[in-house]
Amino acid sequence: xxxxxxxxxxxxxxxxxxxxxxxxxxxxxxxxxxxxxxxxxxxxxxxxxxxxxxxxxxxxxxxxxxxxxxxxxxxxxxxxxx
Numbered sequence: 001x002x003x004x005x006x007x008x009x010x011x012x013x014x015x016x017x018x019x020x021x022x023x024x025x026x027x028x029x030x031x032x033x034x035x036x037x038x039x040x041x042x043x044x045x046x047x048x049x050x051x052x053x054x055x056x057x058x059x060x061x062x063x064x065x066x067x068x069x070x071x072x073x074x075x076x077x078x079x080x081x082x
Contacts, residue, residue, distance in 0.1 A: 001024075001025045001026070001027060002019070002024060002025070002026055002027070003026075003027040003028075003029055003034065004016070004026060004027075004028060004029070005028070005029055005030070006028055006029065006030045006035070009026070009028045016038065020038045020039065020040055021040060022040075023040050024040075025037060025038065025039045025040075026038040026039075
C-alpha cells in the first residue's frame with residue numbers, strides 16, 4: 001500500500017489509476033492524515049454451467065476415505081507430532 005498526498009494524486013491522477021488498475025492499493029492523505037483508499041475492483045468470476053461442473057466432477061479421482069475421515073486423520077497425526 002502506498003500513501004500519497006492529495007495534491008500529488010490530483011496532479012498525477014492518471015498514474016494513480018494505472019497503479020490501482022495493476023492491483024496496487026493507494027491511500028490519499030490530506031495534511032498527513034489518510035482520507036481515502038483506492039483499491040482495484042474485484043472481478044467477478046463467471047461460474048461454470050451445471051453440466052460442465054458435473055463433467056469436471058466425473059473426471060476427478062474418487063477419494064479412498066471420506067473427507068471426515070481424512071480431516072480426523074490429519075488432526076490425529078498433527079497431535080502425535082506435537
